[in-house]
Amino acid sequence: MKNYIAKRLLQLLPILLGITLLSFLLMNTGAADAVDVMESNTGSVMTEDEKNILREELGLHRPLYQQYIVWLGNLLRGDMGESFVSGQPVFDTFLSKLPATIYLTITSILLTVFLSVPLGILSAVKQNKITDYLIRCLSFIGNSLPNFFVSLLLIYFFSLKLNLLPVMGNTAGWKSVILPTLTLALSMTSKYTRQVRATVLEELNKDYVLGARARGIEEKKILYFSVLRASMLTIVTLLALSIGSLLGGTAIVESIFMWDGVGKMAVDAITMRDYPVIQVYVIWMAIIYVCVNLFTDIFYHYLDPRIRLGKEEF
Amino acid sequence: MKEKKTVLNIRDFSVSFEQYERGFHKTVLPVIRNLDVTVHEGEMVAVVGSSGSGKSLLAHGILGILPYNATMGGEIWYDGELLTPKRQKMLRGNEIVLVPQSIAFLDPLMKIGSQIRKGKKDKASKARLDKIFEGYHLKEEVQGLYPFELSGGMNRRVLVSTALMGNPKLVIADEPTPGLHMDMVRRVMSHFRELADKGAGVLLITHDLEQALEVADRVVVFYAGTTVEDAAASDFQAQETLRHPYSKALWRALPQNGFQFIKGTQPYVKELPDGCPFGPRCEYCTAECQKEIAYREVQGGRVRCVHA
Ligand SMILES: Nc1ncnc2c1ncn2[C@@H]1O[C@H](COP(=O)(O)OP(=O)(O)OP(=O)(O)O)[C@@H](O)[C@H]1O
Numbered sequence: 001m002k003n004y005i006a007k008r009l010l011q012l013l014p015i016l017l018g019i020t021l022l023s024f025l026l027m028n029t030g031a032a033d034a035v036d037v038m039e040s041n042t043g044s045v046m047t048e049d050e051k052n053i054l055r056e057e058l059g060l061h062r063p064l065y066q067q068y069i070v071w072l073g074n075l076l077r078g079d080m081g082e083s084f085v086s087g088q089p090v091f092d093t094f095l096s097k098l099p100a101t102i103y104l105t106i107t108s109i110l111l112t113v114f115l116s117v118p119l120g121i122l123s124a125v126k127q128n129k130i131t132d133y134l135i136r137c138l139s140f141i142g143n144s145l146p147n148f149f150v151s152l153l154l155i156y157f158f159s160l161k162l163n164l165l166p167v168m169g170n171t172a173g174w175k176s177v178i179l180p181t182l183t184l185a186l187s188m189t190s191k192y193t194r195q196v197r198a199t200v201l202e203e204l205n206k207d208y209v210l211g212a213r214a215r216g217i218e219e220k221k222i223l224y225f226s227v228l229r230a231s232m233l234t235i236v237t238l239l240a241l242s243i244g245s246l247l248g249g250t251a252i253v254e255s256i257f258m259w260d261g262v263g264k265m266a267v268d269a270i271t272m273r274d275y276p277v278i279q280v281y282v283i284w285m286a287i288i289y290v291c292v293n294l295f296t297d298i299f300y301h302y303l304d305p306r307i308r309l310g311k312e313e314f
Numbered sequence: 315m316k317e318k319k320t321v322l323n324i325r326d327f328s329v330s331f332e333q334y335e336r337g338f339h340k341t342v343l344p345v346i347r348n349l350d351v352t353v354h355e356g357e358m359v360a361v362v363g364s365s366g367s368g369k370s371l372l373a374h375g376i377l378g379i380l381p382y383n384a385t386m387g388g389e390i391w392y393d394g395e396l397l398t399p400k401r402q403k404m405l406r407g408n409e410i411v412l413v414p415q416s417i418a419f420l421d422p423l424m425k426i427g428s429q430i431r432k433g434k435k436d437k438a439s440k441a442r443l444d445k446i447f448e449g450y451h452l453k454e455e456v457q458g459l460y461p462f463e464l465s466g467g468m469n470r471r472v473l474v475s476t477a478l479m480g481n482p483k484l485v486i487a488d489e490p491t492p493g494l495h496m497d498m499v500r501r502v503m504s505h506f507r508e509l510a511d512k513g514a515g516v517l518l519i520t521h522d523l524e525q526a527l528e529v530a531d532r533v534v535v536f537y538a539g540t541t542v543e544d545a546a547a548s549d550f551q552a553q554e555t556l557r558h559p560y561s562k563a564l565w566r567a568l569p570q571n572g573f574q575f576i577k578g579t580q581p582y583v584k585e586l587p588d589g590c591p592f593g594p595r596c597e598y599c600t601a602e603c604q605k606e607i608a609y610r611e612v613q614g615g616r617v618r619c620v621h622a
């Protein structure tokens with residue numbers, strides 16, 4: 001097990017290196033000349049000579065691969081340059097936005113899991129009964145409402161009509177996280193309830209369930225120890241993907257609620273063409289996806305003996 | 315003959331599936347009908363039928379583990395009382411046990427040992443399982459393995475072991491021996507025989523008539539979801555003592571009788587003929603055979619044929 005994790009971590013290195021290289025090239029081919037951008041951002045007028053001196057100072061005259069190495073070295077020290085807009089170090093900016101996004105990720109994922117897993121199981125166990133129809137109907141509705149619409153509805157009722165919760169921002173303590181969490185959890189819960197139902201039903205129809213019944217195992221035990229365990233493999237994979245995209249910030253929800261996270265940061269950076277910030281964001285997204293995949297694999301490895309004890313060569 | 319208590323009495327049992335074809339058009343697929351089987355105390359009854367004739371469904375019907383889209387008809391009596399779903403739930407796994415047909419009936423994510431012990435960890439259960447495994451040449455390590463790690467032969471022995479943990483009064487063994495060595499087959503069969511001799515009823519489901527004749531007291535011949543004959547194993551010594559043309563055909567197909575197979579195949583449930591399902595392949599088939607045919611007592615056995 002430990003060996004496996006070490007091996008997987010080692011495999012990550014080339015992937016991460018590749019990602020940094022890509023995002024470096026993206027900057028150096030796609031973006032404008034850094035010195036020109038600086039000039040227009042600071043509003044000062046420089047002569048061509050001054051610019052060349054600055055380029056030399058910044059190392060821009062060196063070959064691309066040397067620049068990359070320097071850039072990578074800086075990256076490892078947490079120095080990813082300054083924002084074209086604010087002039088602040090982008091890495092620090094990014095770090096300051098991250099907690100808000102992580103906070104929202106945790107609350108909305110927890111709410112989703114606590115709602116969708118029991119609802120999905122209930123729906124599967126009561127297949128084609130009233131309860132099932134009701135749950136499926138609700139999840140269908142939840143699924144078809146777009147996030148921005150839900151958030152506007154929630155704001156309208158809870159903030160404007162009932163005056164219970166703040167309209168926006170993440171400064172009002174626990175109260176401010178409620179509406180964005182509800183918005184995100186509603187659509188995810190709808191999706192996951194259906195997914196959990198489908199997975200549990202699929203497992204329930206397998207022969208091992210018949211076998212367990214024939215051996216006289218109680219239905220509850222079969223459900224909780226065997227069926228749920230097998231279903232977890234699928235559900236966790238999906239959840240991991242959701243966590244991944246939530247950690248990337250939810251542009252719409254964060255923007256509507258003025259939730260000051262990385263999603264909003266990315267949207268703002270894109271509208272302002274703030275390349276260094278976009279770059280941090282791209283690297284962050286890449287790291288998330290790599291980590292989420294790693295986590296899912298390790299989880300599978302842990303939960304499924306067929307993978308753990310079977311072939312080791314992957 | 316001394317009158318023995320009836321453990322299992324299945325009367326006019328049927329299983330059908332509801333299927334939806336092309337949208338909402340509902341069709342009913344009658345996989346089993348007119349099925350009659352009895353098993354007495356201390357008796358080993360073999361149900362012999364070819365693949366797809368509904369043997370596993372019979373086993374699952376007795377245990378109450380048919381899929382949810384299956385509808386069951388007829389009556390199952392166990393130990394003198396009607397076997398209701400509630401009783402099935404109570405009895406299965408301890409008085410009524412199943413040797414399932416394949417390893418797919420074991421949870422792929424759970425270790426063999428705790429699966430057979432049903433999660434029990436007490437000394438008695440452990441000792442019991444150790445003893446059963448020893449009898450089947452299964453090493454103790456096997457208990458710590460997962461189903462996918464077993465070889466084909468080990469699978470079988472493990473599946474048989476699952477049924478021996480309790481104190482069964484009725485053992486239903488669904489094809490318990492394919493893939494096993496002849497001496498292991500004998501060992502498994504002798505265990506069933508032993509259980510029968512101790513007073514349990516054993517229902518051995520198999521497509522192997524030869525094997526059934528070796529160990530069983532009675533053979534029930536199963537064709538296209540229907541029981542066509544119920545005969546003593548000794549009736550199979552000669553063609554003349556058999557009652558149904560299909561049983562006779564099976565007899566002729568035995569190696570010692572010349573391996574003669576009859577033409578054609580068992581009809582698929584959707585294309586069943588009226589009356590006797592064997593009619594289209596039968597040389598004695600007459601107009602009467604296309605009507606409903608009663609299960610009659612003939613010479614100490616039972617048969618569903620007007621010509622017997
Ligand atoms: N869930 C189901 N829905 C529809 N038809 C089914 C279902 N399960 C089984 N059948 C049908 O019932 C018939 C009998 O199946 P069963 O598994 O009992 O056969 P069997 O006699 O045990 O065969 P084998 O020797 O291959 O094990 C098959 O033709 C199959 O197509």
Ligand SMILES: [Mg+2]
Pocket residue numbers: 369370371415488
């Ligand atoms: Mg079968």
